[in-house]
Amino acid sequence: MADAEAAELNELASLLNTGGKSIRGDRRQQQEVFRKSDAPNRSRILAMPVAEAVKTLEEFVGTARVVEAVCGRWSALVPRARQAATDAGALPAIVAGMKAHLNVGMVQEACCLALANICSGTDEEGLKRKQIAADAGALPLIVRAMIENLSVSGVQYGGAAALGNITAMATAAAADSSGLARKASAVEAGAIGAIVAGMRAHPSSSEVQEKGAFAIGNLARSVGKAGLEADSALKDAFEQGLIRKRLVADEGGLGVLVAAMKEHPSHAGVLEWGARALSIVSYEMPSLREAALAAGARPQWLCGMGELMEGLKVHATPTKSGRAAFTGFTGRPTGMHGVSPTIAPQGTMPQSSRPVAVR
Structure with a gap:
């Protein structure tokens, strides 16, 4: 009898413990739901100091609307604010937001544009900001976002801009081993193929064509021939640059660049960055020069198209409501007008400081 009572008491205790765990589990789930519903709204996020915005992104990284709103405000930072955001930890937080919402196009677009601006x-x-983004794992995530959101023009536009800016090198290309390594990482992740695919998918979008051409030019850019015989590392960098140029051609990049320039004959950004990319890819590469001409390129395009651009007025690219935009050019892209494109200084795509619209 005593044994039976003891067994019954043990069973009751077990049921009570199980029920208690279940109740505690339900409470945790309810708290998580409440926590998500308690996330700050867009207006509040836009008013936050940068450090608070980073903390909010880290705390609510699983909430898509928070990630999109925080990164949206960072897609239009003025130059002096980019370093402040970086110092507060924005770049790793953006990458974490991308990882948490791989299949949400609006989040990927906002994150790519934020990376492009800050970098x-x-x-x-x-240059340090670019390296922080690369070290955080941004490059393969950007490529993945572009591949998985091929139909979303904003992801293609923002992704190409981010790839172009993160892989941009210092003025003295030969001394920027980190920049060359970032290019290699992007190419290994499939960046060139992703950019070309995006340009093919959105031929009428001047934004996608402009930023795609910009990114291809930066990825193809390498060191010049000077000093190769005396420096094995420099020689290897030069050879890797030739491989990237051939890869642009193998992926169909030459034809896409030519098509972009023909499709947008009066758009200064597409023409200038397209000519820059063609001149970089074909520089000291006779076979690629012939391939570009066969694809329909005009000879002057392979030289930077300086004489044709003289008559074009630099203008701001029209923007879409609610999206941070890259503005018109303040000068010609580097690597043009007789300057060797493989060793010329390389600027990064300018951006608007217009605040992101509250949506």
Whole structure:
């Protein structure tokens, strides 16, 4: 009898413990739901100081609307604010947001544009920001976002801009081993194929064509021939540059660049960055020069198209409501007008400082 009572008491205790765990589990789930519903709205996010915005992104990284809103505000930072965002930890937080919402196009677009903005600039701080983004794992995530969101023009536009800015090198290309390594990482992740695919998928979008051409030019850019015989590392970098140029051609990049320039004959950005990309890819590569001409390129395009651009007025690219935009050019892309494109200084795509619209 005593044994039976003891067994019954043990069973009751077990049921009570199980029920308690279930109740505690339900409470945790309810708290998680409440936590998500308690996330700040867009207006509040836009008013936050940068450090608070980073903390909010980290805390609510699983909430898509928060990631999209925080990264949206960072897609239009003025130059002096980019370093402040970086110092607060914005770049790793953006990458974490991309990882958490791989299949959400709006999030990927906002994250790519934020990376493009913060990583612009080729001064010392700008180069460090690019490396922080690369070290955080941004490059393969950008490529993946472009591949999985091929139909979303904003992801293609933002992704190409981000790839172009993160892989931009210092003025003295031969001395920027980190920049060359970033190019290699992007290419290994499939960046060139992703950019070409995006340009093919959105031929009428001047934004996609402009930023795609910009990114192809930066990825293809390498060191010049000077000093190769005396420096094995420099020689290897030069040879890797030739491989990237051939890869652009193998992926169909030459034809896509030519098609973009023909499709947008009066758009200064498409023409200038397209000519720059063609001149870089074909520089000291006779076979690629012939391939570009066979694809329909005009001879002057392979030289930077300087004489044709003289008559074009630099203008701002029209923007879409609610999207941070890259504005018109303040000068010609580097690597043009007789300057060797493989060793010329390389700027990054300028961006608008217009605040992101509240949606």
